[in-house]
Amino acid sequence: MSQVLHTPPPTATDPAETPAQLAARYGLAVSGARPSLPEYVHQLWARRHFITAFATAKLTSQYSQAKLGQVWQVMTPLLNAAVYYFIFGVLLQTKKNVPDYIPFLVTGVFIWTFTQSSIMAGTRAISSNLGLVRALHFPRAALPISFCLQQLQQLLFSMAALVVILLCFGVPISISWLLAIPALVLQFTFNAGVSMILARLGARTPDIAQLMPFILRTWMYVSGVMWSIDKLTKNDNLPHLVTVALKLNPAAVYIDLMRFALIDSFHAHQLPPHVWAAATGWALLAGVGGFIYFWKAEETYGRG
Numbered sequence: 403m404s405q406v407l408h409t410p411p412p413t414a415t416d417p418a419e420t421p422a423q424l425a426a427r428y429g430l431a432v433s434g435a436r437p438s439l440p441e442y443v444h445q446l447w448a449r450r451h452f453i454t455a456f457a458t459a460k461l462t463s464q465y466s467q468a469k470l471g472q473v474w475q476v477m478t479p480l481l482n483a484a485v486y487y488f489i490f491g492v493l494l495q496t497k498k499n500v501p502d503y504i505p506f507l508v509t510g511v512f513i514w515t516f517t518q519s520s521i522m523a524g525t526r527a528i529s530s531n532l533g534l535v536r537a538l539h540f541p542r543a544a545l546p547i548s549f550c551l552q553q554l555q556q557l558l559f560s561m562a563a564l565v566v567i568l569l570c571f572g573v574p575i576s577i578s579w580l581l582a583i584p585a586l587v588l589q590f591t592f593n594a595g596v597s598m599i600l601a602r603l604g605a606r607t608p609d610i611a612q613l614m615p616f617i618l619r620t621w622m623y624v625s626g627v628m629w630s631i632d633k634l635t636k637n638d639n640l641p642h643l644v645t646v647a648l649k650l651n652p653a654a655v656y657i658d659l660m661r662f663a664l665i666d667s668f669h670a671h672q673l674p675p676h677v678w679a680a681a682t683g684w685a686l687l688a689g690v691g692g693f694i695y696f697w698k699a700e701e702t703y704g705r706g
Contacts, residue, residue: 435701436697436698436700436701437700439694439697442541442543442697442700445540445541446541446543446544446547449540449541449544452540452544453544453547453548453551454548454551456544456548457548457549457551457552457555458552458555460548460549460552461475461552461555461556464552464556475556475559475560476559476560476562476563478515479508479511479512479515479560480508480563482511482515483507483508483511483512486507486511486627486628487503487504487507489628490507490628490629491503491504491507491628496628496629496630499630499633500629500630500633501667501668502571502572502573502665502667502668504567504571505567505568505571505573505664505665506630506661506665506668507627507628508564508567509564509657509660509661509664509665510625510626510627510628510657510661511627512557512560512561512564513557513589513656513657513660514622514625514627514653514657515557515560516553516554516556516557516589516593517589517592517593517653517656518618518622519553519556520549520550520553520554520593520594520596520597521593521596521597521600521614521618522611522614522615522618523546523549523550523552523553523597524546524549524550524593524594524596524597524598524600524601524604525597525600525601525603525604525610525611525614526604526611527545527546527549527597527601527604528542528545528546528601528602528604528605528703528704529604529605529608529611531545532704535703535704536704541700542601542696542700542703542704543598543693543696543697543700545601546594546597546598546601546696547594547597547598549597550590550593550594550597551590553593554586554590557586564664568664568665573664573665573666573667574666576666578662578663578664578666579663579664580663581659581662581663582660582663582664585656585659585660585663585681586660588656588659588681588682588684588685589656589681589685591685591686591688591689592652592656592684592685592688592689594688594689594692594693595685595687595688595689595690595691595692595693596688596692597692598692598693598695598696599688599691599692599695599696600614601696602695602696602699605699605702605703606702621651621653622653624648624651624654625651625653625654625657626648626651626654626657626658627657630672631648631649631654631658632671632672634648635648635649649674650674650680652680652681652684652688655674655677655680655681655684656681658672658673658674658677659673659677659678659681662677
């Protein structure tokens with residue numbers, strides 16, 4: 403007796419059924435679809451160890467080909483500070499009427515370098531890591547955040563040299579140094595937010611990375627890295643809006659907060675009004691806004 407196997411006839415589909423309805427009926431989901439914002443935050447937190455390990459690995463490999471190795475983490479901002487001191491402090495005499503000018507300058511250079519390097523690395527976070535983005539499934543915000551964390555780690559190495567400079571120039575250890583911790587937390591949040599904004603823009607238009615050095619150089623010159631905004635704005639030659647813009651410039655706000663925390667000759671009257679409110683506001687605006695802006699394009703990264 404032969405046995406005949408009968409397969410059930412295929413289920414008829416409704417011609418009017420949309421692809422979305424058909425996928426829902428069979429329990430299918432879009433590959434790489436953007437998760438909800440709370441789920442996205444949860445996924446990032448679940449990969450926090452990957453973020454820190456990736457940042458540390460990048461930092462370790464950054465100067466692996468140089469003979470001095472990790473010494474360049476400290477030497478690079480110090481050499482920049484030396485160049486700025488010669489040009490602005492000696493030739494242009496901006497050090498006049500600025501107490502503790504070398505600690506003032508070195509603090510500004512170190513803190514500015516943190517913002518500059520974070521933004522530059524964030525701009526290329528997606529476009530320079532397409533192989534990783536296309537090979538693995540993970541929340542893409544982990545990349546710009548890890549690059550900002552890498553720059554924070556590098557800043558902390560540099561801070562050891564900064565402390566030595568402060569002590570050598572007679573700046574005493576003070577309880578106010580603890581204010582550097584919340585100032586750095588706010589600056590890191592701001593840097594990460596701006597980096598995520600530029601990471602999304604850079605993923606779509608890689609040429610932005612070529613433009614950023616010119617924008618950042620201009621931003622540095624108006625941020626009081628080498629000169630005192632307080633001294634400049636005391637004159638009545640500047641329009642009021644320019645004075646307000648200079649004082650509320652986020653880079654200048656974070657630099658001034660660190661100078662106020664670390665240098666005893668940098669007094670509160672040199673800070674813009676409500677400086678902590680301004681620092682917090684910039685951090686929330688850039689951090690939250692940048693995160694949401696980046697998340698909205700999550701499913702587009704690495705495609706095309």
